[in-house]
Amino acid sequence: MTNRKTVLITGASRGIGKATAELFGMKDYNVLINYNHSESAARELFSSLQKKGASVALFRADVSQRAAVDSMIKFCTDTFGGIDILINNAGIAASKLFIDITESEWDQMMNINLKSVFNCSQAVLHYMISQKRGKIINIASIWGLVGASCEVHYSAAKAGVIGLTKALAKELGPSHIQVNCIAPGVIQTDMLESFQEEDRAELRSATPLQRLGKPEDIAAAAFFLASDAADFITGQVLSPNGGFVI
Numbered sequence: 289m290t291n292r293k294t295v296l297i298t299g300a301s302r303g304i305g306k307a308t309a310e311l312f313g314m315k316d317y318n319v320l321i322n323y324n325h326s327e328s329a330a331r332e333l334f335s336s337l338q339k340k341g342a343s344v345a346l347f348r349a350d351v352s353q354r355a356a357v358d359s360m361i362k363f364c365t366d367t368f369g370g371i372d373i374l375i376n377n378a379g380i381a382a383s384k385l386f387i388d389i390t391e392s393e394w395d396q397m398m399n400i401n402l403k404s405v406f407n408c409s410q411a412v413l414h415y416m417i418s419q420k421r422g423k424i425i426n427i428a429s430i431w432g433l434v435g436a437s438c439e440v441h442y443s444a445a446k447a448g449v450i451g452l453t454k455a456l457a458k459e460l461g462p463s464h465i466q467v468n469c470i471a472p473g474v475i476q477t478d479m480l481e482s483f484q485e486e487d488r489a490e491l492r493s494a495t496p497l498q499r500l501g502k503p504e505d506i507a508a509a510a511f512f513l514a515s516d517a518a519d520f521i522t523g524q525v526l527s528p529n530g531g532f533v534i
């Protein structure tokens with residue numbers, strides 16, 4: 289067993305989670321790639337990282353389901369001997385008038401974007417608290433900070449993630465566990481698929497840095513927050529957004 293640190297990244301089959309898994313994998317972390325529906329994409333990522341010499345494993349779990357999450361954490365500690373960093377990245381988005389959101393759509397948004405953070409964080413804390421060390425990084429959104437029209441359920445879930453981050457950071461400080469949050473701006477992933485090119489162009493020109501974000505921009509922020517260089521940072525919201533929200 290090496291003394292590499294272990295990171296679990298939820299929703300790592302695509303987009304931001306995938307770029308984050310690639311970065312940590314190439315920087316000598318043990319990486320557990322979590323996925324739910326995108327089995328072939330997750331397997332492809334796993335094989336490509338393995339071929340490059342990374343220490344990786346793969347686990348399918350719907351992070352909104354507590355029993356599946358508990359099995360995943362057990363698999364992670366059995367496979368790598370522990371868990372040092374949890375990145376709660378899995379999420380879904382949807383665009384709908386508030387008046388049209390159904391109860392089941394509301395529940396699904398909360399379960400996948402917010403309850404998942406409760407599930408995964410509580411499950412890893414059984415390990416982290418006893419080792420008096422660990423980092424939790426939650427991926428929220430600028431919409432959790434400023435609200436998005438036609439994305440009230442998404443914005444509410446992400447604002448919940450920000451509140452959870454701040455409160456949990458206070459509770460876990462004495463256990464030397466840092467809890468931070470990243471609130472990305474508009475990032476080019478499958479999540480933007482429903483946007484027309486003209487909407488993207490508008491977003492680009494409304495961004496002071498004149499471009500949309502890349503998954504790698506968020507991976508780099510997560511890598512920093514996971515590093516020893518961020519040991520005195522907790523309860524914070526880092527928002528890589530090109531200046532879109534200042």
Ligand code: NAP
Nearest residue numbers: 299301302303304323324325326350351378379429475477
């Ligand atoms: P994406 O490309 O659509 O990827 C979403 C990832 O989440 C996929 O790997 C998906 O896995 C996983 N996922 C969804 N539901 C899951 C579940 N129940 N259990 C486990 N995994 C699940 O989206 P993305 O843009 O990378 O988004 C990643 C995170 O960043 C999300 O929390 C999102 O809200 C946040 N964010 C994105 C943007 C943006 O502009 N893209 C901006 C701000 C914040 P499967 O396909 O395997 O199910």
